[in-house]
Amino acid sequence: MKTILKNCKVFGSDKTELYIDGSKFSEAFAENEADEVIDLDGKTVLPGLVDMHVHFREPGYEYRETIATGSAAAAHGGFTSVAVMPNTHPVCDNAAVVSGILKKAEEAGLCRVYPIGAATKGIAGKEISEIGLMKEAGIVAVSDDGNPIATAGILRRVLEYASDFDVPVLNHCEEKTLDIGAAMNEGVVSARIGIKGVPTAAEDIMIARDIILAEYLDTRIHICHVSTKGGVRMIRDAKARGVKVTCETCPHYFTLTDEACAEYDTNAKMHPPLRTEEHRQAIIEGIKDGTIDCIVTDHAPHHQDEKEVEFSVANNGIVGLESSFALGYTYLVKTGIITLDRLVELMCYAPSKILNIGRGGLDVGDDADLAVFDLENEFTFDKEKMLTKGRNTPFDGWKLYGETVLTIMGGKKTYEKLC
Amino acid sequence: MGLKNKDFLGMTYLTADEIMEILDTAKTMKMVISSGNKKTSHLQGKSVVTLFYENSTRTRLSFELASKYMGSASANISASGSSVAKGESLLDTVRTIDMMGTDIIIMRHPQSGAPHSICKKVKASIVNAGDGMNEHPTQALLDMLTMYERFDTFEGKKIAICGDIYHSRVVRSNVIGLTKLGAKVSVYGPRTMMPIGIDQMGCTIADSVADCVKDADAVMGLRVQLERQQSALFPSVAEYARFYSITPEMLALAKPDAFLMHPGPCNHGVELPTAVYDCDQSVINEQVTNGVAVRMAVLYLLMARRNNL
DSSP states (O other), X not given: OEEEEESOEETTSSOOOEEEETXXXXXXXOGGGXXXXXXXXXXXXXXXXXXXXXXXXXXXXXXXXXXXXXXXXHHHTTEEEEEEOSOSSSOSOSHHHHHHHHHHHHHHOSSEEEEEEEXXXXXXXSSBOOHHHHHHXXXXXXXXXXSOOOOHHHHHHHHHHHHHTTOOEEXXXXXXXXXXXXXXEOSHHHHHHTOOEEOHHHHHHHHHHHHHHHHXXXXXXXXXXXXXXXHHHHHHHHHHHTOOEEEEEOHHHHHOOGGGGTTOOGGGOOSSOOOXXXXXXXXXXXXXXXXXXXXXXXXXXXXXXXXXXXGGGSOOOOOOTTTHHXXXXXXXXXXXXXXXXXXXXXXXXXXXXXHTOOOOOXXXXXXXXXXXXXXXXXXXXXXXXXXXXXXXXXXXXXXXXXXXXXXXXXXXXXXXXXX | OOOSSSSBOOGGGOOHHHHHHHHHHHHHHHHHHHSSOOOOOTTTTOEEEEEESSOOSHHHHHHHHHHHHTTOEEEEEESTTSGGGGTOOHHHHHHHHHTTTOSEEEEEESXXXXXHHHHTTOSSEEEEEEETTTBOHHHXXXXXXXXXXXXXXXXXXXXXXXSOOTTOHHHHHHHHHHHHTTOEEEEEOXXXXXXXXXXXXXXXXXXXHHHHHTTOSEEEEOOOOGGGOSSOSSSOHHHHHHHHSOOHHHHTTSOTTOEEEOOSOOOBTTTBOHHHHTSTTBOHHHHXXXXXXXXXXXXXXXXXXXXXX
């Protein structure tokens, strides 16, 4: 299969055409040799995006999402690579589950799916899981995401042991003893609407602990979904000292505040929770100055029966794969806060580097992973057009720029907008 | 005449004018209650259902009497004696009640925002009779009616509220309602029971019971909600009573004509000594009567809105 993409703006070069032969980018060839010639009408081609933090729910919670539906959603969002968190049922804490996930992903064939292994057995925070064996089976990182690695003693052992295998450790930072049944951020909104809140201090305390341990042990640590001003400040300071800390944030932390919870919208409920404007601004500053390495979605599909309930008992999390790029482009690039280059760094090169998966190339010989976006025309984000099983998005009806037009993974079309 | 919204979810959604209309209507309703013939026809041919997921004496009974005094067909459902006990969801339960032709569903629920989560999915008007820690609007209105019978205006009046502020939906509704009418609300309780951010709701946080109560026009004690304590927020009842209760000495710091309120039920000897509960300044029993009047007014005005549509 030979494909030509013509009449496009190729990111990072002045090329207007791309040639794909089989699964790789190739040297130019004549149009009459091509099986398909796609005229992109001046649209922008980016390297396929990478999301290092998603929940595909399989095995165990297929009613929320499967690896196939999650992969379709990823492709719809312009992603060609995702890393899936291990809080499935059974937990992905052994090589057999890792292999099963890879097999399902291969069958779906819509996205490169990189499993993340549990840092501790059963994500219970007690014993180190079989990190070496899981690495052989294909994991790219370990995490207990959903749960923090609660005790410093266990985190120490995980950091040390994972470093033997050069596996990054991703930690969900929330000090749970400060979270007594909380369902949102603690502040004026939680006081007003009578919902128990968790303080930003809960996140800050664990980020501080993680940085201290990584610095002491001289190991890598990656902080998941940073949402606080204090977290950004501590990571910035740690990086300046040379600590091997990296971090991520999510689109909802730079587009929304806890005011989104004011009418008990369960699609504004997640952990860590939406914070106040002061923190939202600090996240944007961290994205701008390089403190924050990546934008991830924390894509967390839930069934409507788990969301259309009372706020305090609703499940945490929102879907994000299909809105992430457009939110980043609209709220960070269109506004002049960062360049498109920086957004691609945040959503492709940096996560690829942290996971060491070698994604992002658009040169001859590289895997043909790419996404084409319409950066010129506004579109209305419509939750009913999402390919994920989840409908739990707070962005339904938002006017955005950066609609996905085409996604190609390994030379194969994985999403194409029907015109 | 009538209310702006289909549902009656909280003081948050009422304008100052609507609050005053409810209070004025309640004064009229109080005359009905005190008359020999407690009967009006305002809800004749209408149906009102109370759906309570939490225990209640005053609120439930006063809503029930209010609807019966006004001639409605009324029925009651408790979480324990219905399909709720079989695990039926809130939404399914409320839809079921709605489909029986109910005009007004009066609901109490332990989760903040529970009525908000279902109100758009049913035709009946939802009346919030207390949702978690969020609001208890008819309690605030009966408190305000009790004040309104003694004040010409709320403007500039100091209202002191002492106790477990964190867990109290009564406080939230009172702070929102009273500040809309220009009153100054001072709150005090153990720091562990003071929600972060409450000062940005338009009330002031006092430094002590004395500071809170000083020169107040009205003083309100709150029940220590022992059932909502998931972790100990104060060390003992004895210590609470020593430092946080409204003693006669404290009450003496308020204005000479100030009066004492309490939403009930009261833990005697904890938030108030029994002597204070029963003192001349106490209007706690009168609040109960006003509860029926205010609830009649709310049901009347909600039904007036429905009839006008």
